[in-house]
Amino acid sequence: MISRYISGRDPASGRSLRIGVEDGEIRSLDSGPADESAWLSPGFIDLQVNGYGGWDLNADTVDADVVSALARKLLATGVTTFLPTIITASEEQIVKALRAVARARQTDSLVAHAVPFVHVEGPHISAEDGARGAHPREHVRPPDLPEFERWQAASGNLVGMVTVSPHWENAAEYISALAAKGIVVAIGHTHATPAQIHQAADAGARLSTHLGNGVSGQLPRHPNLIWAQLADDRLTATFIADGHHLPADTLKVMLRAKGVERSILISDAVAPAGMAPGTYHTSIGGRVELRADGRLSMMDTGFLAGAGRPLKDGIAQAAGSHVCTLGDAIRMATENPGRFVGNRGVLRPGARADLVRFTLDAEEGGMRILSVMIEGVEWPA
Numbered sequence: 001m002i003s004r005y006i007s008g009r010d011p012a013s014g015r016s017l018r019i020g021v022e023d024g025e026i027r028s029l030d031s032g033p034a035d036e037s038a039w040l041s042p043g044f045i046d047l048q049v050n051g052y053g054g055w056d057l058n059a060d061t062v063d064a065d066v067v068s069a070l071a072r073k074l075l076a077t078g079v080t081t082f083l084p085t086i087i088t089a090s091e092e093q094i095v096k097a098l099r100a101v102a103r104a105r106q107t108d109s110l111v112a113h114a115v116p117f118v119h120v121e122g123p124h125i126s127a128e129d130g131a132r133g134a135h136p137r138e139h140v141r142p143p144d145l146p147e148f149e150r151w152q153a154a155s156g157n158l159v160g161m162v163t164v165s166p167h168w169e170n171a172a173e174y175i176s177a178l179a180a181k182g183i184v185v186a187i188g189h190t191h192a193t194p195a196q197i198h199q200a201a202d203a204g205a206r207l208s209t210h211l212g213n214g215v216s217g218q219l220p221r222h223p224n225l226i227w228a229q230l231a232d233d234r235l236t237a238t239f240i241a242d243g244h245h246l247p248a249d250t251l252k253v254m255l256r257a258k259g260v261e262r263s264i265l266i267s268d269a270v271a272p273a274g275m276a277p278g279t280y281h282t283s284i285g286g287r288v289e290l291r292a293d294g295r296l297s298m299m300d301t302g303f304l305a306g307a308g309r310p311l312k313d314g315i316a317q318a319a320g321s322h323v324c325t326l327g328d329a330i331r332m333a334t335e336n337p338g339r340f341v342g343n344r345g346v347l348r349p350g351a352r353a354d355l356v357r358f359t360l361d362a363e364e365g366g367m368r369i370l371s372v373m374i375e376g377v378e379w380p381a
Ligand SMILES: [Zn+2]
Pocket: 121, 133, 189, 210, 214
């Protein structure tokens, strides 16, 4: 018994599809109406969300209600799975944010569906300017396995991804210990040498966090840590495709070097993302300015302070600036990140019915979301 059908064009093939849904799962896939104009894809999967629509996971006021409100704001942008991302902070603050997410998963079924685990970005990153990005220097510290165990104890093992810089002396040991527990380890915010990059992959690191950002503005032309990460096929790279973090030429060439199959688009959105242009105070970067084109920067230094646009805008930006096809952009925002969160993000019988219908629309940041379904339930329910 199939309780409902949804149709739309497949961004990869351009063909019209009709998907049958029952009990929260995709049950059938066949041809849809020939005159279908909307696109239909798996719900978007964002491995890096610090906040959105005014809700801030890294503020000291974070609680379960913030996580619930954030999940709803993101769902309206087509994101059906996301990793709440907690940046470099005191251990007390990291634990507080972890507990807020854990509580939201217990009390809110939408959060339980949308959040498989948490991404802790830091605090074992580079303290150097440029590489550190907008992370607070005073809380940068070396890898500490007992601290990781305390995060897990406080949150019911909710940390599933950690971004670390491999320049630390004990980085390889830390990475292999986490990888052995099934934690996804990413390389990021680093000034590591190419040798240290490859040693991190030897130890079990599988991702590069926002490759090309969170790195010194002055690098030797070669060798350097960007080439090393592009060349190492054990590493899948995430990229911020908001049009500000990476110039279109750079992103295009990085995608060709990495291959679409080893590339992922993320938003790296922070609390002011999705808000009206203006100045805001945030936990990441302090006083920041959000421009109408989505560029978000720190008022004092002009450095980027996270991203001001949702993942849907990044998909449209990449496809619209001819960096890649729409089909490839969708794959990099669904199936590819889905491999790191329990194989979500695919259209096949038996998969979760997390689906989004959309059209491309310049007035809506590049993409207009028509409807979103999460585990077979149309949202808002
Ligand atoms: Zn970052």
